Amino acid sequence: MVGGNVMRSALMALMALPAAAFGDNQVNMSPGVTTIGAEIYDLHMLIMIICVVIGIGVFGVMFYSIIYHRKSRGVVPSQFHESTKVEVAWTVVPFLILIGMAVPATSTLLEVYDNDDAELDILVTGYQWKWKYEYLDESGENVSFFSNLATPQEEIYNTDQKGEHYLLEVDEPLVIPVDTKVRFLITANDVIHSWWVPEIAVKRDAIPGFINETWTKITEEGIYRGQCTELCGAYHGFMPVVVHAVSREEFDAWMDAKRADEAAQVAAAAVDLSLDELMSKGEAVYNAQCLACHGAQGEGGVGNAIAGSAIALGDIGTHLDVGIKGVAGTAMQAFGGQLNDVDMAAVITYQRNAFGNNTGDVIQPSDVASHKQG
Amino acid sequence: MGDHHHGPATGIGRWLFTTNHKDIGTMYLWFSFAMFILGGTFAMIIRAELFQPGMQLVEPGFFNQMTTLHGLVMVFGAIMPSFVGLANWLIPMMIGAPDMALPRMNNWSFWILPPGFLMLASTLFMEGGAPAFGWTFYAPLSTTYAAPSVTFFIFAIHILGVSSIMGSINIIATVMNMRAPGMTYMKMPLFVWTWLITAFLLVAVMPVLAGAVTMMLMDIHFGTSFFSAAGGGDPVLFQHIFWFFGHPEVYIIILPAFGVVSQIIPAFSRKPLFGYASMVYATASIAFLSFIVWAHHMYTVGMPVAGELFFMYATMLIAVPTGVKVFNWITTMWRGALSFETPMLFCIGFLVLFTIGGFTGLMLSIAPADFQYHDTYFVVAHFHYVMVAGAVFSMTAAVYYWLPKWSGRMYNETMGKVHFWISFVGFNITFFPQHFVGLAGMPRRIPDYALQFADFNMMSSIGAFIYGASQILFLYNVLATIIAGEKVTDDKVWDGAEGLEWTIPTPAPYHTFEVPPKLDAAHA
């Protein structure tokens, strides 16, 4: 039994190796910050260890043969070539091992699918190439916002040093309270995306026209980063997920602030802004939403050039149409549903005055609103 | 054994109009090697961009074109035609037949491939670029949101599919109707068995792929809504149809490789294959099971839990017959008299590395764990272990093993061993670290990545360049052998080799077994 105890201790020591590392480099999955994530990690380790043990056995036999059953050692080859007993044995034993694996796998899967009794519902929508989060509230006054990659293009194109959370940082993270069962309702606006945060062990495909649901309950405050995990077009690698898990009090305060923010945005849409204010805000919006396709100098790339373009220098209404409705059959999306009137006014103003365009045009949020009404 | 015949025709006409299985096999093999280099070039571009974080060489959209074409060219242009080439060369000789059942259709099966791939490659130069939706081309990214070249992609797939189906019909007709008298099914070499079963899989599922791309064509051009929710359709339907083809497809890729290994290991162990009947049944079980596991590629799509459980159990089951085969190969070696010429080295490499790929496959089959693995580099590592260290290593072993019979000349053994070791080391440096970054959270199909994945990505890229470079050594060795290799004196070439193909002269005459051979007592 000593051997058995040693084995068990060794296995437990191995199992307690969360996120093992080679130097600074993570080589293993992490148990993360949820109970289900820890269960998934344990299942992963169990299967892997069984495979390693079987592998050692099987390769051991093979390498023994390679060393001792060589022609150069002068051995005479046996000619045995069948044994029903042995074939049955190595069919039945693996089958039993598989049953041993299937049992914990089944119970963990059933837990993954248990979406009931959530305290908070969040609608997650995948867009090309960003996420939208909407906190579903009974009153219908949902807090909702887009979450865009915040890493600057200069870092991506190697003119600036890369920050610590390169490609895993966003302008507006998803904030949720700890120790609360949160239900995610997941869908997509255009193509199939997939929402994944490794440390909470949640991954679900976002399918346009269909709704999927999954859940999490985070046990530890912290910031958890993930990415889109279904090829969704050119910028599939540039739409990260960032979740801030905070205390209940912090969450409530944050929600209040968000609601106030949204009310302020509505009010702001009625106010006129100065050209400077529009340009400054417009530049920020441009960098977050337009730059990737239209270039840092408006020189174009995947998208058309804006510097000196007929649209940016021509009729304002046409320019607004392109921004609001997009251009069907091209990669230019409809931003009308994604940018509020203030942001839309600012970015159109910016495009018409930056990059040497200098039209002097000033578009106010109210202009955008009335244009939308036709 | 009849030896009369006019020799082969001369000039380019020989190759364009040949109905000879050896000529056609040769063309398939050279074509597939050219595609391997093309697909490998796309891989070099991918790994060069992934050498460091940041975008250095290509734009994200073009990167997606590279990953898509890499997959399509390697699967449909390199690996599948290479094994068809092997089938063409070897099956008639192994069963004592003079040629394939349908020699003229055989010519067509080959000759539609170059135009098909030309069409696929030409999409790189079309407006909007080549397909960039992955070799798995999920809708609606591949329908509503695809570049115009998608239509040519669809036509290319149709052409390649027709080639495969014709080739498979030919193989089945040949094996079922043209075996030498006395060669019952259970006396056929295992390579013939694995190809027979593979051919049935192809006839069954290649048309399903054709159906899937036809539905795409209809959605894109004829206003249908198979895969579009707006018209009452469902993007997930595409995935079910694709993977109903896609899963048997990966067994189509590996079963002939199993057959090759089953021929070579006994030869260099100087011992018969252990458990011949078991190996046949295991292959048939794998083929049957391959039809009922497809949705393990779709665990995160939102399937009801009963479906997930069914596919999980069925997928786990495949480990059983696969394990049986690995045990049988190792038992073949056990108490044999082993020697380690290049073909045997590649087969041993196959045994170790394919088994590792099989283990990660078992891990992936566990649905709740797969929520963390799906669409990450862990999956990329898994399928490269089974497809490169599995199928490609087996193919390479086959070339070294049979090249002397085909050409009458021996390859340079030292160079062969060097090729093996560089390939083995290069392959593992490329793909082992990908398990790590996948588990650490790196998704697949991304052109740029977070800083914590940098070290292993650099390592992986270096390995890729090493592995790629070693294939040039292989090409050199093959060419040098054919042109000026030392002539083989013993028709049997390898002292442990068994099978009808070793009983004919070396190099193999243009026409063989025009009179069926008399089989001796034991021929399995």
Added chain:
Amino acid sequence: MRLSANPTTDTVLKLATVSVAMFAFVFVVMVPLYNVLCDALGINGKTSAQAYTAVDAAVDTERSITVQFIATNNDGMPWEFRPQVTAMAVHPGAANDTVFFAANPTAQHMVAQAIPSVSPSRAAEYFHKTECFCFNQQPLEGESDTLMPLQFIVDQDLPKDIKTITLSYTLFDVTARVSEQIAAR
């Protein structure tokens, strides 16, 4: 059954038939089977596209189910689209009704199609819509709005462990599709 006296021809004809049959299988079996299974088992959250005919049955007042409504626009759809109430508490067997507000802010006549999706997907077969705006395409003149009705019954046989049903509508712009169909006539 022999298709030819020549064994090779016989094999080839049979295999060619299998190929063609497998191609047809995709259209004639896989697609309808998928739709039938989805409809029957509510897999993937698809609900029926036909109105449900209510049967007289007792309302289960012991049990209360929360039905949650979500409304989203698909890519390029500019309408305002929202449920009048975001959630209702209902008893299985009872008839319920609600409306969804839709507004076309553009100057042009447009046609929309709402596509429903239910979660959990196994609840879909127990969610009966006796009237739904999703059964038909919804035309709206420019700069106008409307209230679109939904009437539904949650079946008493809804599995006991389901307490919340989420009904999500995605609104698609099918104006172009409709005008093509009209032009084709």
